Amino acid sequence: MTRTFPRGVDVAVVGSGPCGAAVARTLGERAPHLTVAVFEAGPQLTATPGQHIKSIADPAARAVAQRRSQGPGPVADGRTARPGTYLLPDGYRAPGEDGLPAAAMSRNVGGMGAHWTGACPRPGESERIGFLPGLDGLLDEAERLLAVRPDAFDDVPFTGLVRERLAAAFDTGRGPGRTVRAMPLAVHRAADGRVTWSGADVVLGPTTPRTLLYADAHVRRVRTDHDRVTGVTVRDLVHGGEHEVAARAVVVAADALRTPQLLWASGIRPTALGRYLNDQHQVVFAARLADVPDAAQAADGDATAAARHSGVSWVPYTDAEPFHGQVMQLDASPVPLASDDVPLPGSIVGLGWFCAKDLRAEDRVTFDDNRTDADGMPAPGVHYTLTDRDRAALESARKAVRRAAEALGSPIDPEPITLPLGSSLHYQGTVRMGEADDGTSVCDPDGQVWNTDGLYVAGNGVIPTATACNPTLTSVALAVGTARRIAAVLG
Template sequence: MSRNFPSRVDVAIVGSGPTGAAYARVLSELRPDLDLVTFEVGPLLADPPGLHVKNIVDAEERAAAQRRSEGPGALGAEDRRLRRAGTYLLPEGFQQPGEDGIPSLAMSSNVGGMGAHWTAACPRPGDSEVIPFIDDLDELLDEAGRLLGVSSHAFDDAPFADEVRARLASIFDDSRPTGRKVQPMPLAVQTHDDGRVTWSGSDVVYGEATRTNPRHTLVPEALVRQLRVHDGTVTGVVVRDLVDGSDHEVEAGQVVVAADGVRTPQLLWASGIRPRALGRYLNDQSQVIFAARLRDVSPRDAAQGEEPGKPAIAWQSGVSWVPFTDAEPFHGQVMQLDASPVPLAADDVVEPGSIVGLGWFCAKELQETDRLEFDDDRTDSYGMPAIRVHYTLTDGDRATLDGAREMVKRAALALGDPLDAEPITLPAGASLHYQGTVRMGPVDDGTSVCDPRSRVWGVDALRVAGNGVIPTSTACNPTLTSVALAVAGARDLATTYPKKEGSQP
């Protein structure tokens, strides 16, 4: 941590979320000779930097950390749009006349980015979710799982987990290939001998290799306003210290922009880097939620989870996964209600773990016209180009949503007794899974922003990272994939960056 702004570094990383942290980690491991700096627009929430807020034990401290993540333009309670704690909504421009828009488009500003607030679900993509031109994707996903601390066994001893999965399997598994059947959700969580559960944030991705690297500096409350470009090469960044308002020029041999799916393309636009695909092919995942009371589970079994020290979240029923397939283009997750990020029932439910929440995410038909538009004449609360969202559901998208509603009802009936007559379709943006806005592609044909190693087409010394890089239509949670792509980019950067004089071969 520092408030010192270096005059020159080898690599400047913009954003401290999981993908920015992955670049810092891989470069710290493979190229400890490089001088690295990470600039984060938001404040430090806790120690270690990037800690997941669920790991803050004190409820008041946790709430305060969430409030500090809500940026300078956070809206008050009068704004009735759905918003998760720790995030803030795009204040305007989220819906254009005659379009569906993304009313709940949300961001967070803090060390660790959305990795301080996420649900830690890390499923692997399947079928058409898989990026076809990344030959080593499986190995990259394995490495992303290592960096995130992913496990499929975090809640193996949850008393209701096997029963929940057996009931789901009875309606899903017969038509599914091996690997895409109902299974435990891979989660970036760690369970401890005393029963505690800790959730991975960017702190886990950073790891000791980054924290002990004397050549890496993390600067919070530092807004990168512009990338300096000379003769087609990025040469550094202009950073505003949000503590005292001063501006600083930092030269860099390479720059990695890992802000998020909204602010990464915004920064490129503000810097005059405007490839045709920038901000386009915006992909949100429509989300349907439902709740059910498990049928035929005994209060005595539920009480077994009340042991001292056992976690309140997801202990009884675990977290189960119904994977995406092309035949059923949804991604389902089923968890104990208090693990759900969206309240689904009253607080006075009986039998811990007997009420489960079901969330079905839908893949979207990709359209170039679904896009972020940036305004050169108006600015947002950070002084960056204001954003307008153009976003429309196709007839196919609406049919997929209808299918998800029917499928989640079938799943709820298999589990027990639904709490309501019909599922709830959440407003667009509630998934927080915005993708495609700086998408990668195999060739520079105008439909992508970067190449398979995240290098921006036509601009030297610049890479992008984050969910926005994902080029396929997905329904699964994207963080594992975006970290995998960041690993690929960081490895390539470590290999291609010139050796420094006196460094080890």
Template structure:
């Protein structure tokens, strides 16, 4: 890291979340000597840069890291620190900030629970680490190498496909769910452990993957890579139809800097990536459109008819609010059942169980069903040419509607989650709860990828923006399909493809317009 901004580099990366980190890692591995500058609007939380907050041992330091991720209106409570209270009483997760306004238009559903993180590592410093593979219609059909790209994304994220093997009652949970859901499914769509971006140290403690794991030693040891925290990219410089650099505001010391570059990768998030492009005058017809979240239904049960099992000695997630030693099971999406199910064994009941002793960890099970959205061009984030947000960028306004098809899907998800709960145990609560739009934090589509430049996409198969040579986009916003599973693995896979394309072009010194198919 440094505070002396360069005048010129080969590649600028905007945003330090998992996909921005993936570009830095792949370029460091494949294109030695390439000068890379990564600019992050938020602060450094802890060492190593991009570390997941769950890996911060000290309670106070972890709380401070979460608060510092919450932008200009932090809400996480800290002694003697002013705390933002949302007047609409929206539920806000620690480490994230909601839009102060513009999240819902009259007569629309909006995304009232939409939230972002502003810090080195982005949302990768706070996520749950779930890395399922997309299936059937979730997959990007025009990418023939998708499976190999997902394999490399597994590598970069440090994914373990069965991190809690042998955990108490996990076999019971999966056996019961499998007996109910597996018949008629393809082999890769049957119930199984949830792949998680996590590894266990020699002392038995778990380490959750953040951007630090994605950066890896290859990036940290690269003398030609520099990370600049608290550096807000205001716009991409576009000259003669190609990216030529960025204008960066130094939020730590003040002033603006122009940094020239041959390639620019915008990997902010699904709301701020299109914002940066809009501010740069790069406004293809699909910019901000096809915005989609995953409608989400949740429920809880207590396992029944169990044999005694040893109580877990530790919470494998360090300090999890959600998962105990039982781990996480996965009911994959299918086209026939267009939901992605996460089944999480908890340490305690989400509500008091009157008259009962404290349940054994792993016997309380939380279920979350994520629905594939009905994609529409009219679901979008728009930006103002006159008004600005709290960071001085074009102010966003979200237009978002749940269609009749979406509502039918949500009702089916209610029935499916009750079906899953009924084979596991006794319901906790009366009915499944539908969460507010935006609660999944899995926003996609606002800078979507397309096979051809037909006006329905922002970028091509390597994530290069149509009509602007050398400008790439990255993140969940690039995913073009109505994906219901957790999107990070897929977005990192797409970032790998883009980074390889840049590395090949730098290595061959080919013209910027000669993209990789």
């Protein structure tokens, strides 16, 4: 028996993560008569396609799902990937460069949306895309699709105290929207305390009969004819064989490494393809809150119930301090404590500071036509170097995260830890949008690839600015704009 792949659809979407799901959802709402096929190279992990892994209650079943997301196989060279992701086996660092040794991907229905933290801050100041006047409206829509809320864990013990102390340390001189606040999260908390994290299933919403999803279906080529997209070539990873699927429009919504890989493999190679690769170099630290009241007096709600989950606060990016802070109250210390030391729930605080990259065309992912990866695609190679400006920002972030820890109470570690490059999993820029086809961008402000009619890109790789905030909200917003353009063009 074999699966039946369609001979033709109106829109083929490559990748089933939050951005691919946003394209399918928007097309279903705006142009329900269009047939949309979403192709995903990885397996379906949950009965409802694209659910977050945290929605799997059984720990053993959750671990199995995570292993199934981990792609071609393990890397046995001392580097460690987060559960549910897998590392580049080689090519992650060129000689004499910093590289991205922790660069990782996931491979499953729902993409990284099955594993992410749900943080959805809005970009600010120079993080914003200045040539996109409708950005705020698109961000509003992205918040709707992701089911974002700012107050999910406000009743965690000591949350108000954490924000009060962070505000005293960081708010002076900050403009509107840039002061310390709750982190907007893509999460739902039921009345009984159960938490549901938004995965691609939430973004996709109720599908129409004309929205089709194919798991274990690896798109290997985008087909074109005279600078016009005609469809995709898909390999069935369950039963074998390749299928040609005609399409009036194709949206490649993989990630910032695999989207340019597919375009390159398809012979679509604009000058900026793979360039302006940027990650957010990251510093982490931890502190214990000092001078805290009794836990029962510190929370507005039920302290016992709230303590099962983290409170999340946000120190936004500013141009003056080009990093962003994600502050999580923890139920347990991230480092070993003395056996008789049992901290109050919520009183141990984890601090993660993300730095914006100094954007350069030289930072890029390249592809080798003479060498293939585990999927038989052109093998990627990363060229990536921190500039003097990057290193200065990183040092400033180390000072800022220590300032935050000391404002909260007592640092737990002796010094902040700088994580290996790539650890943020927030890679961007490799198919960036631009105002004009001038060699510095891959697509126009609606995501259409220059000089290839009907071909669009979506995902973190489209973001053209240097950001420190978590990119998912922005990339979903841009995917909504792309889908609206397609709906208008195809009618």
